[in-house]
Amino acid sequence: MATEMREHTVQEPRDVPPDRQWSRDAVENRVFGILRWVVIAGLLLVTLFPFYYMGLLSIRALDEVILDPGALWVSLSELNFDTYTSVLSSPDSGGQGFLVFMRNSALVAFGTVALTLLVALPGAYAVSRLEFFGRRQVSALFLSVYLFPSILLAVPLFVAFTRIGQRGTLVGLLIVYVSQIVAVSIYMLRNYFDTIPVSLEESAALDGCGRLSIMWRISLPLAMPAIVANGLFVFMIAWNEFLFALLFLVEDRDKWTVSLGLSQLAGSIEIPTTVLMAGSVILTVPIIVIFFAAERLLTEGLTAGAEKG
Amino acid sequence: MSHIPVGGTGTASADAATPEPEPRDESRGKSRGPLTRSDARAGLTLISPTLVIVIFMVVLPILWTVMLAFRPLSLLNLATSGLFGTDFTLDNFRTVLTASGFGGSLLTTLVYSVLGTGSAIVLGLIAALAVRRTFPGRTFVRAAMLLPYVAPVVAATFVWRTMLDPQFGIINHWGTRLLGWDEPIAFLTQQSNPISLLGVEFSLPTALLSVIAFEAWRSFPFAFLFLTARLQAVPATLEEAARVDGATPLQRFRYVLLPQLLPTIAVLSILRFIWTFNSFDDIYLLTGGGAGTEVVSVRVFNYLTATGNIGLASAQALVLAAILAVLVGIYLKRFAPQEEKT
Known part of the structure; x- marks a missing residue:
């Protein structure tokens, strides 16, 4: 941890002479020393509380929430997991059918990951390694796609997919996702390929490997961390996406993704908020698990090419 | 763009005149030969x-x-009218630009983007500075x-x-009990709220401020991430020298760190502004x-789905994109030379 070592050297000197105890420097040091912890505590509270509250409401009974909306914890006797069975079970048995939504989300998200990587890996390799005509223009094009507002793209894609009759299908949505993500994905992967020394590939070439075999045997295994990070990143985008899911799938409840399902049901007065909170937990937990499992990999990825939002 | 170590690999590739099928060498990318061609x-x-x-999925749709x-x-006459008609008219733009609420909506979009971007970056900067030095649990934080x-x-x-719900939301529950609010605040459904501060009466756009607060909460981590990365790259000697002096x-912070961070802040501002605006x-x-x-993007959505008017939705989306392009252009023109200096 080179950075942490460096940060230690910036530590303030402990032996302040008495006459300088109330100098501007000493006062500022003391104030910021305290302020720092206040800020950290405040930020943690603000970032974590909504998620805590989400989990809390999902395991409380609705009548108790209405009786005491300000409670910050739940007593063991109050614990209530019926919300989860209610939100997961199918509408026929009185539930909200989130199991079906989860299946849809998973299908779209895994499909997007597979297809994006399949397309982006060769592309990223080409942009990083091979000198071809128009390489620079292609990179510029991909960057502008990354900055492009999705609301502007929503109009023509909505119209076109309506016209060819593919608007209500998961496959249609999947294709839209891939087209939106593939440019960012190439950008992230290219950055990683750039860091792999060419000499490794050269020695493989000397040993008689062709270009494809070099890619397959040398570059891909070396790029594995980046590929995994990129896959997780794509999964998160596809799992979280809302606008296109809304435009494409809203008419058919059996096709809803978890995001779309929660947003549609959140408007209804008949469904208890606690049940919908259970739905929110179901929507959020996969993302939190992925994020904490691969935090280091992902933060590097996020800085390289952050979510379009 | 490619980080190719040119030195050192030269001799190895010079020996590559071997009968192998196609040994290629990127370090010779600039030279013209059969290898570069393949x-x-x-x-x-x-x-x-x-x-x-x-x-097919991005460039052509946008041109379309x-x-x-x-x-x-x-949407109703979509099936009967062709995809590429020639019945061109300016009516859509006229309707969109003169529609009631367009001016107000544009102003809302601007306020939302500027304040949302600004507060997210300030919050991200504060967070990045606060967790700069090591402490137990920093990774978790x-x-x-x-x-x-x-x-x-x-x-x-x-x-x-x-x-934020006025009836059983926890913010209003504790706000009325601990902070002495007279009545619950309808944060998301009330357009404005009269406030009296030090005897001055004025009204706050409640719902707009609430969505800006949400935007700040949601996107400050993005600024935090970038600024943290940049802070780590600031040479420790710079600050140490300043401290010794x-x-x-x-x-x-003012004279050593901030100048180092300004280029990053400039990039963050433009990225966040583009995304928040849309x-x-x-x-x-x-x-x-x-x-x-x-905001304008909600109008685009409503034209598209509620009224099903594709022409109006497209025109509104284009107007949004054009205004954004102009704003970004002005920003780049105004600030780009300064960035290069730092």
Whole structure:
């Protein structure tokens, strides 16, 4: 941890002479020393509380929430997991059918990951390694796609997919996702390929490997961390996406993704908020698990090419 | 762009005159020869699937939007009228620009983007400075602060809506009890709220401020991440020299750290501004565009789905993109030379 070592050297000197105890420097040091912890505590509270509250409401009974909306914890006797069975079970048995939504989300998200990587890996390799005509223009094009507002793209894609009759299908949505993500994905992967020394590939070439075999045997295994990070990143985008899911799938409840399902049901007065909170937990937990499992990999990825939002 | 170590590999590749099928060498990328030609072919082959997807799913649709914007087209007559008609007209733009509420909506979008971007970056900067030095649990704190950014927007907006609910929301519950609010505040459904501060009466755009607060909460981690990375790259010697010279922490921030961070802040501002200006999900999910929070992207959506008027939706989307392009252009022109200096 080179950075942490460096940060230690910036530590303030402990032996302040008495006459300088109330100098501007000493006062500022003391104030910021305290302020720092206040800020950290405040930020943690603000970032974590909504998620805590989400989990809390999902395991409380609705009548108790209405009786005491300000409670910050739940007593063991109050614990209530019926919300989860209610939100997961199918509408026929009185539930909200989130199991079906989860299946849809998973299908779209895994499909997007597979297809994006399949397309982006060769592309990223080409942009990083091979000198071809128009390489620079292609990179510029991909960057502008990354900055492009999705609301502007929503109009023509909505119209076109309506016209060819593919608007209500998961496959249609999947294709839209891939087209939106593939440019960012190439950008992230290219950055990683750039860091792999060419000499490794050269020695493989000397040993008689062709270009494809070099890619397959040398570059891909070396790029594995980046590929995994990129896959997780794509999964998160596809799992979280809302606008296109809304435009494409809203008419058919059996096709809803978890995001779309929660947003549609959140408007209804008949469904208890606690049940919908259970739905929110179901929507959020996969993302939190992925994020904490691969935090280091992902933060590097996020800085390289952050979510379009 | 490619980081190719040229030195050292030369001799190895000079010996590569071997009967192997196709030994290629990137370090010779600039030279003209059969190897570069086959590399060029391989490069185009490998990039072409992406290129096809991007051209058919992004570039052409956008060009097509321009055509749609000049045609009287709705979802109802979509099946009968051709996809590429020539019945061009300026009516859509006229309608969109003179529609009631367009000016107000544009102003809302601007206020939302400027304040949302600004507060997210300030918050991100404060967070980055606070967790700069090591302490036990710093890794966890850093990860926790990224949660609002990675969490699904639908879940995050739903929790916020519940927390801010006037009847059983926890914010109003504690606000009325601890902070002495006279009555619960309808954060997301009230357009404005009269406030009296030090005897001055004025009204605050409640719902707009609430969605800006949400935007700050949701996107400050993005700024935090970038600024943290930049802070780590600031040479420790710079600050140490300033400290030896007697600079106080505030002075060190103002004269040593801030100049180092400014280019990053400039890039962050433009990225966040572009995204916030076009953002749809957050506001649509929080307020549905009601109570004075109707940004232009929500109007595009409503033209498209509620009225099914493709022509109007396209025209409105183009107007939004054009205004954004002008604003970004002005920004780049104004600030780009300064960035180069730092």
